[in-house]
Amino acid sequence: MENKQKSPVVLVILAFVALSLIWGSSFILVKKSLVYYSSPQVGALRIFAAFIFFIPVFLKQRHEVKKEHWKSFLLAGLTGNLLPAILFSIAGKHLTSALSGMLNAFTPLFTLIVGILLFKQGFQWRQILGIVLGIAGCFGLIVGGEGFHIDFNYHALWVVLATFLYGINLHIIKTKLSGLNPFTSTSGIFMAIGPLSLILLGSTGFFAQPIEWWPFLAACSLGVFGSAIAMVLFNQLIKWTNAIVASSVTYIIPIVAVGWGVFDGEQVYLSQFIAMIVLLIGVYEINRSKA
Numbered sequence: 001m002e003n004k005q006k007s008p009v010v011l012v013i014l015a016f017v018a019l020s021l022i023w024g025s026s027f028i029l030v031k032k033s034l035v036y037y038s039s040p041q042v043g044a045l046r047i048f049a050a051f052i053f054f055i056p057v058f059l060k061q062r063h064e065v066k067k068e069h070w071k072s073f074l075l076a077g078l079t080g081n082l083l084p085a086i087l088f089s090i091a092g093k094h095l096t097s098a099l100s101g102m103l104n105a106f107t108p109l110f111t112l113i114v115g116i117l118l119f120k121q122g123f124q125w126r127q128i129l130g131i132v133l134g135i136a137g138c139f140g141l142i143v144g145g146e147g148f149h150i151d152f153n154y155h156a157l158w159v160v161l162a163t164f165l166y167g168i169n170l171h172i173i174k175t176k177l178s179g180l181n182p183f184t185s186t187s188g189i190f191m192a193i194g195p196l197s198l199i200l201l202g203s204t205g206f207f208a209q210p211i212e213w214w215p216f217l218a219a220c221s222l223g224v225f226g227s228a229i230a231m232v233l234f235n236q237l238i239k240w241t242n243a244i245v246a247s248s249v250t251y252i253i254p255i256v257a258v259g260w261g262v263f264d265g266e267q268v269y270l271s272q273f274i275a276m277i278v279l280l281i282g283v284y285e286i287n288r289s290k291a
Helices: 009-033 039-064 069-092 097-118 125-143 156-176 182-203 213-240 243-251 253-263 270-290
Strands: none
Touching (some): 009 039, 009 069, 009 253, 039 069, 039 182, 039 213, 069 097, 069 156, 097 125, 097 156, 097 243, 097 253, 097 270, 125 156, 182 213, 213 243, 243 253
């Protein structure tokens, strides 16, 4: 039987709420960063801020890292952090933060699909039902418009691609890095992609332009809170409970994202709400089967 770190229920609840708020708020922070910076700059700045945050952690954990780990660190970093950060920033130029947050809920479905197709993962038929419902909900979000009018937004496909990469990332970590302490693997991942983010910042002319402080702080907050502290909280939540409970944050993130979007004056259509509910029911069916 797997041993869990015991913790008061109140700490578990606080960690869950904090994680929901941090990840749910990341989409509005992308939007605010894009007011001044380009999509590649926002994505790269987010990763570079997380890289700086994790340097002390990695220095403490580096004795666990072996030469063969670095390839997996790089692959996990590209698929789970750097490329999705850029893709979400590209989408953020054209989508509301609320819609990006709703589409992000597609991640657990892609995790299962990638596992079945690429990693020979077993499945239950209830999970296939979850995939079908999730795809239907995702499609509804992409084409949903005012008054149930079809309004296909192809920019949403950038978010779908990012969630596909998240699905690959989770399996890379599971198959290649599961033997490492979560703090070691997470910090190692950012050590591998941090220099790439710095190169990307330099190639986009970031250092030649003046700093616009609010967009700059928004982008750095994405890295420090959304990519670094959130991962620490998520790993701790898994230790206190289990992966199924921790992944339940998927249901809250879209609600927080929609809340920020409405607060910021974004328009959210009834058809999108319905599609989001269908998508989350699909996620629920998958998680219930895992449980």
